[in-house]
Amino acid sequence: MAAELIATTATKSVFRDGEKAIKVFNADFPKADVLNEALITARVEEVGGINVPKVLEVGVFEGKWSITFDFIEGKTLQQLMEENPDKLPDYMEHMVDLHLNILSKQCPLLNKLKDKMSRQILDTEELGDITRYDMRTQLDSMPKHTKLCHGDFNPSNIIVKEDGTMYVLDWVHATQGNASADVARTYLLFCLEDQNKADMYMNLFCKKTGTAKKYVQSWLPIVAAAQLSKKRPEEADLLQQWANVCDYQ
Ligand SMILES: Nc1ncnc2c1ncn2[C@@H]1O[C@H](COP(=O)(O)OP(=O)(O)OP(=O)(O)O)[C@@H](O)[C@H]1O
Ligand SMILES: [Mg+2]
Known part of the structure; x- marks a missing residue:
């Protein structure tokens, strides 16, 4: 991945890949919690009138679950x-x-x-x-x-x-x-x-x-x-x- 690491916490890392921000969860992070985060974000996107980075993809990166969002420059x-x-x-x-x-x-x-x-x-x-x-x-x-x-x-x-x-x-x-x-x-x-x-x-x-x-x-x-x-x-x-x-x- 030609991605640049922009943030790390105890449970995840966030990378920038061009126009995308990829949140990669640690290997032991519960799958249900990852899918839940993507679902809640998608629901909030649909509300409208709030600026939210859109969910673009839910996937697996090097064996770890990841969520890809729009990257917000700022x-x-x-x-x-x-x-x-x-x-x-x-x-x-x-x-x-x-x-x-x-x-x-x-x-x-x-x-x-x-x-x-x-x-x-x-x-x-x-x-x-x-x-x-x-x-x-x-x-x-x-x-x-x-x-x-x-x-x-x-x-x-x-x-x-x-x-x-x-x-x-x-x-x-x-x-x-x-x-x-x-x-x-x-x-x-x-x-x-x-x-x-x-x-x-x-x-x-x-x-x-x-x-x-x-x-x-x-x-x-x-x-x-x-x-x-x-x-x-x-x-x-x-x-x-x-x-x-x-x-x-
Ligand atoms: N879509 C995005 N565009 C630009 N920067 C982002 C994006 N998503 C995350 N970041 C950067 O990564 C940091 C951490 O991301 P985020 O707040 O989503 O996760 P987190 O704080 O680790 O999650 P939690 O608070 O649940 O532990 C943000 O403070 C921000 O600097
Ligand atoms: Mg945060």
Whole structure:
């Protein structure tokens, strides 16, 4: 493959091959998860009105499953935030607007966020039986919505083209559910790096939508508990702390 490696994580590598981006999963990566990512992305493409790199192909590369997408030329919003800290308020404003555009859409064939979170909490054994029971009861009582939720909305999953157009990647965690839950997740993801960015994001979302901050905060322990099930070691300590803060109500 005359392809250039552009990103690696513990479970996959991303290559550029001309106009294509090829995501190659490690050999032990579950086939169903690869096919699921391609399917969810295809469903989101069909929603329309969101810039998403299109799925071009699902295949096998050197014995490993791969998904080929349109390559989007540009920088991730994360890179831009690092390179131009003075422009942070502007970038945050665009990022919240992009999130609101996604949350204004419906994608009825995706899984329900509440079902997914309930399953994830059940799987997170380190929380203990009582906490898991309390969280699932609380989750049950939260309002039901069917907004398109990205599930991992953070600046590394946004590519900004030279003309400023933003593309959103990495739809594998997308579901339909409550906007504030998706915003609580973005808040937590920012907290892992920078509390100031997290607060900016939360404040902007609440201001633009007239949502009470307490309401978004009420999702934090549940979202943290669900996020723990992704078993990302770098997130474990902070998420465990958040999952144990149940006194927001
Ligand atoms: N279609 C694309 N066009 C351009 N760059 C891409 C494309 N897909 C991925 N990349 C680059 O590769 C990086 C990682 O890709 P992606 O976010 O899809 O996977 P990931 O972060 O490893 O997945 P996950 O968050 O599920 O672990 C992106 O931050 C981006 O820099
Ligand atoms: Mg990513």
